[in-house]
Amino acid sequence: MAGPTIDALGQFSLTTGLGPLGRAGHFTNSNETMLASAVIIVGLFALGLRRHALVPGRLQSLVEILYEFVRNMCVDTIGEEGLRFFPLVFTIFSFILLGNLLGLFPYFFAFTSHIAVTLALSLFVFIFSTGVGFYTHGFRFFKFFVPAGVPVWLLPLLVPIEIISYLSRPVSLSVRLFANMTAGHVMWEVFAGFMLLLTASFGIYGAFASVVPLGLNVALAALELLVAGLQAYVFAILTCLYLHDAVHMH
Amino acid sequence: MDKGRDKAAFERRLKAAEDAAAAPRPESAQKSAGSAQRAIELAMRLGVEMVAAMVIAVVVGWGLDKLFHTSPWLMIIMVPVGMVAGLRNLLRAAGKK
Numbered sequence A: 001m002a003g004p005t006i007d008a009l010g011q012f013s014l015t016t017g018l019g020p021l022g023r024a025g026h027f028t029n030s031n032e033t034m035l036a037s038a039v040i041i042v043g044l045f046a047l048g049l050r051r052h053a054l055v056p057g058r059l060q061s062l063v064e065i066l067y068e069f070v071r072n073m074c075v076d077t078i079g080e081e082g083l084r085f086f087p088l089v090f091t092i093f094s095f096i097l098l099g100n101l102l103g104l105f106p107y108f109f110a111f112t113s114h115i116a117v118t119l120a121l122s123l124f125v126f127i128f129s130t131g132v133g134f135y136t137h138g139f140r141f142f143k144f145f146v147p148a149g150v151p152v153w154l155l156p157l158l159v160p161i162e163i164i165s166y167l168s169r170p171v172s173l174s175v176r177l178f179a180n181m182t183a184g185h186v187m188w189e190v191f192a193g194f195m196l197l198l199t200a201s202f203g204i205y206g207a208f209a210s211v212v213p214l215g216l217n218v219a220l221a222a223l224e225l226l227v228a229g230l231q232a233y234v235f236a237i238l239t240c241l242y243l244h245d246a247v248h249m250h
Numbered sequence B: 001m002d003k004g005r006d007k008a009a010f011e012r013r014l015k016a017a018e019d020a021a022a023a024p025r026p027e028s029a030q031k032s033a034g035s036a037q038r039a040i041e042l043a044m045r046l047g048v049e050m051v052a053a054m055v056i057a058v059v060v061g062w063g064l065d066k067l068f069h070t071s072p073w074l075m076i077i078m079v080p081v082g083m084v085a086g087l088r089n090l091l092r093a094a095g096k097k
Helices: A019-024 A029-048 A058-078 A080-103 A115-145 A152-209 A211-248 B002-022 B027-068 B073-095
Strands: none
Touching: A029 A058, A029 A080, A058 A080, A058 A211, A080 A115, A080 A152, A080 A211, A115 A152, A115 A211, A152 A211, A152 B027, A152 B073, A211 B027, B027 B073
């Protein structure tokens, strides 16, 4: 029977963006959304900070709330030295947040649903925080893998565990973001496809019955909005946590 | 005259706002919101933390096996190490703050 089918993963396929120019430069639709999110965040700040009003308007408030939120996160998690890393954390947070939120809109590509993107982001964070650790502490940073106050004969067992635990950081960081975004979009697509299937199979009754998946999708939209914000927050706060470990070694 | 009344109204509102700001904040509401946020954050983290350590351990074991031609022994040794590392991740994520 040739009818509508559920193609849940088709939405993640890469095509070219920006017309013939993009095709020549291998510019994908994923890059298009990345560019859009970068432009939006820079534009938002340029517009919001155009006038330095003492009593901020809506746009300036939004910008200030974002700034304060990330600044507090940095200071609370890393400590006063955390302000040095504020630009990095803020860039990561706003980029992922905008990427997640833009991905919720039709015709926008959710670039955080590709593990290549999230793994690149988390590997950058991982390598950077390790670099910060070695820069701040030199070779004493290796002590990070030796838990304090344990008998020497346990060390051959504990050091590999600590190293594995450390190496698992970029994996958990990237997989969490990627899996959450992908799962949400797949569920949306499945329910939407189910509506088409119902209508095609049962005609008018199916069309009435497809109110149920529609309602689920509406509820899912709210959940996805929460997940989009939360995942950006979790990514940013874990970045702070790793930088804290690198700076303070506990 | 109109202006004067406006000023009086403004003073009144300013007083009210100052009183509101001076009053003790509803701490408990803020606190419970904070702990709910923390709970959701943990729920998002814990599952992946455990699996990630396991995956890394198996990959490291597999790579070392390739290097030393000892397949599959190092990988088998690394599996319990990965499990413990996953638990270590859990404890670290749950215990902090």
